[in-house]
Amino acid sequence: MDEIQNKEQSTSTHKIGIYLWIWGLLFVLSFFSYMVDWFAFQGFLRWTLILIFMFLKAGLIMAFFMHLYWERYALVNVLLWPMTAIAGFIILMAAEAKYTVFTRLLYFFIGG
Amino acid sequence: MSDNSLNNLPGGFKGMSHDMGSDQTAFKGVQWGKVMMWIFLLSDTFIFSCFLISYMKGRTSTVVDWPNTSEVFSLHVGGVPVPLLLIAIMTFVLITSSGTMALAVKYGYEKNRKMCGWLILATAIGGLTFVGMQVFEWSKLIHEGVRPWENPFGAKQFGSFFFMITGFHGTHVSIGVIFLFIYARKVFRGDFDNGKRGFFTTMKSDYVAIEILGLYWHFVDLVWVFIFAFFYLW
Numbered sequence: 001m002d003e004i005q006n007k008e009q010s011t012s013t014h015k016i017g018i019y020l021w022i023w024g025l026l027f028v029l030s031f032f033s034y035m036v037d038w039f040a041f042q043g044f045l046r047w048t049l050i051l052i053f054m055f056l057k058a059g060l061i062m063a064f065f066m067h068l069y070w071e072r073y074a075l076v077n078v079l080l081w082p083m084t085a086i087a088g089f090i091i092l093m094a095a096e097a098k099y100t101v102f103t104r105l106l107y108f109f110i111g112g
Numbered sequence: 113m114s115d116n117s118l119n120n121l122p123g124g125f126k127g128m129s130h131d132m133g134s135d136q137t138a139f140k141g142v143q144w145g146k147v148m149m150w151i152f153l154l155s156d157t158f159i160f161s162c163f164l165i166s167y168m169k170g171r172t173s174t175v176v177d178w179p180n181t182s183e184v185f186s187l188h189v190g191g192v193p194v195p196l197l198l199i200a201i202m203t204f205v206l207i208t209s210s211g212t213m214a215l216a217v218k219y220g221y222e223k224n225r226k227m228c229g230w231l232i233l234a235t236a237i238g239g240l241t242f243v244g245m246q247v248f249e250w251s252k253l254i255h256e257g258v259r260p261w262e263n264p265f266g267a268k269q270f271g272s273f274f275f276m277i278t279g280f281h282g283t284h285v286s287i288g289v290i291f292l293f294i295y296a297r298k299v300f301r302g303d304f305d306n307g308k309r310g311f312f313t314t315m316k317s318d319y320v321a322i323e324i325l326g327l328y329w330h331f332v333d334l335v336w337v338f339i340f341a342f343f344y345l346w
Contacts, residue, residue, distance in 0.1 A: 022214075066326075093165050
């Protein structure tokens, strides 16, 4: 990676091929995620496929279109680590949602 | 990125501790405006995350069935309903405009004024198409009786999350389109070649501005990737 980094940095611009490749990949991945709905996959398979295609697309956009792959780690880490707080927030709110739906079912239908 | 002296510094995590480790510039080889844009985008990430997390919470905790988005967002082509057709086209339009923006940044750094300008213009037109289709989608749903407080398809919360999340994203796209048109004009006029000073600043214009604009535009596309996955497909 270091060699690529050095080479890219010294020319300050990247070959057009890399952008066209990423562009093509994004189209293919979007097509795949649309196919998930088209074939009406359900349950665990549906959610896994959606998440895989989503993270691949997001990763490609951030790494190459937004040039993070070529940036120094000082910037990359300042940007990516705060996002782990979001993961923590998701876990908290998922637990909270489970509790809310439990109390609603309890009081609306069983009547406490 | 254009600074050759960066090659003599250590990379990776070792380089990070060097950059952060003493009284010096932390973000080496990154223009200050670019750092500021990244930090703005990070804060924007948190806003969109809050919307999507509240959507997750609302959808999980309702005891009424959630509307089937595959049917709600289907379009009739020759009498046959095609699931999520409009949303799929919107996704492809936004990815196309993201690609043209990436190329505009590349040609900007190569000081290819014409190519850079035309590609920014193409990006702006892509963004405008996206907003146009979103207007069509909103008016279609409003005609069908979807409101922030009720809808004919299922759980009442659906409408408020739909209008809030896609509305906030659409606002970002619209602001991006305005800036794309402004910057297309600046590029064609040659501001970035002769270092003309900007309207609000005494600093000389530079093609790094195109990369900063590109960061914003790719971020809009990035957010759409998450909205498409969680709101429309899930």
